[in-house]
Amino acid sequence: MKKVKLTVLSNERLTKDVFEMRLGGDVSAVTRPGGFVDVRLEGYFLRRPISVADREDGSISLIYKTVGDGTRAMSGLGEGAVLDVLTGLGNGYDPDASGDKPLLIGGGVGVPPLFWLCRELVKRGKEPSVILGFNHADEVFLEDRFRALSVPVAVTTADGSRGVRGFVTDAMDDFDYTYFYACGPLPMLRAVAGSSRTDGELSFEERMGCGFGACMGCSVMTKNGPVRVCREGPVLGKEDVIW
Amino acid sequence: MVKTEVTLCGIALKNPIIPASGTFGFGYEFAELYDINCLGSISVKGTTVSPRFGNRTPRIAETPSGMLNSVGLQNPGADAVVETELPRLAAVFDGPVMANVSGFSVGDFTAACEKLDAAPQVGWLEVNISCPNVHGGGMAFGTSPEAAAEVTRAVRKIAKKPVIVKLSPNVTDIVSVAKAVEDAGADGVSLINTLIGMRIDLRTKKPVLAEKKGGLSGPAVRPVAVRMVYDVYEAVKIPIVGMGGIARAEDVIEMMLAGASAVEVGAANLTDPFACRDIVKDLPAVMERYGIEDLESIIGGAH
């Protein structure tokens, strides 16, 4: 973990309520796709945990939905704003754990961390496929960027306004996969774990006090005993989760 | 050169800064971030005689200038603390450690205290009779002077180390509880634990915390803590460890002027992992700014 000052390079709207913020500075502690950062916002006591959606030399990208006051304040920050950020938090996905054909399954704002993961998998010579689940057509984001990696992409929408009608699990059987990586709301994770035919990794969310293992605010029970979502997580193995 | 050394129940500290129980784990994880030997002491996570997982999540909610927690004393139990956690801390921290202990019966308290009292690196026992986050005990001991005195007497009888009793602010008259534990043999008191609070989520229209209520801490509670330390200082002769909302060196001085011999820093560690290091670093300059040469000389100075 590193506490750093990062500068907002851009902060753009992707959909009605989803934004992408690119932050520049010392991002040397950000090494694992699926890991997260904890952002201090002026006027708010606790930091906001946000997954790293992508990382390049000297910058990271965060993709976040405005759900409450803190994320709304984030969306109002302009280029040049400086943020106090804890970087390099969480265990992240293990890109080496999958076979040749991993399946990436994201729902809503669970999609972002899968983008950097997908790039890492492609870099390793694997052939990932991607399922992106949303409620409506106008909520879809990142599809183009996944397609630009030349990987198979399926989009599902709950109302059928785009792609496959239904949930991500309705598209899973269309793929032949050796392993899966998932991130999204809890009901989606539960359904994915239930429908999956292989082993895999799932990323969880909990309310956090610190984000780095000090307060036990984010503990959940697993088959291996208690774990802190911020430290031993947020990514847990399918076999370890107690549903 | 200003003097930051203080004495707490006969044990010398290089400065009065102590991370508060529950906000610093067992200390060693912070040693990955900075040399924690700069700290006066460390109050480790509240320990019970048996392991506890604690409460369901959500356990954390944000509040104006503070937070609620309902962790519920998650800890690996006294034996694991003595065998695994304290040795790991000893590898990175040379000073005396404050062992924070909780229980659900007098027997629980004495059993856990006995194990921790025997660990050589433990300097003080901090007996937490004030945890608002556990059902069937915890705080009940801290809300009645008689029950508080009973736990204090029992622990005092078996302990070789100084016994500091941690008081609950969730009472009408904290002074009567402080006096009761002093009469029962406490070597010191620490205050305040968290204030019971609640937040309701407008989207779900239900309490944010799974346990509905939790303990409020952070800068929001500091004036309450300063007032309680001030009142207790007038009534007891034993030393006071003051806490509640301390986040800066200035806050340390305010708490000591109210009557604290040393201070604990809680929630501030969670929002800034370097908070205690920075308070220690800033303290001499802030003392100079306010014309303070010897920190120990200002204890109770506001009275």
Ligand SMILES: Cc1cc2nc3c(=O)[nH]c(=O)nc-3n(C[C@H](O)[C@H](O)[C@H](O)COP(=O)(O)OP(=O)(O)OC[C@H]3O[C@@H](n4cnc5c(N)ncnc54)[C@H](O)[C@@H]3O)c2cc1C
């Ligand atoms: C490991 C992790 C990674 C995350 N990654 C992303 C991401 O990439 N994109 C994204 O849009 N969101 C992500 N979230 C969720 C994000 O943290 C919350 O949406 C955000 O904190 C809400 O803040 P707010 O002030 O707008 O909402 P409010 O409801 O006003 O926040 C009040 C408090 O609750 C906390 N909180 C509220 N919702 C959540 C939640 N779902 N999870 C954890 N804490 C919450 C806030 O941090 C704050 O402390 C992630 C959460 C975790 C734990």
Ligand SMILES: Cc1cc2nc3c(=O)[nH]c(=O)nc-3n(C[C@H](O)[C@H](O)[C@H](O)COP(=O)(O)O)c2cc1C
């Ligand atoms: C997440 C969290 C966990 C805590 N756990 C304990 C505990 O195990 N034992 C205890 O005596 N106090 C515990 N406390 C209370 C603190 O030690 C302290 O008394 C209180 O938070 C007030 O200080 P602050 O405002 O600086 O946080 C906890 C506080 C927090 C925020």
Ligand code: FES
């Ligand atoms: S949020 Fe503090 S331990 Fe995970």
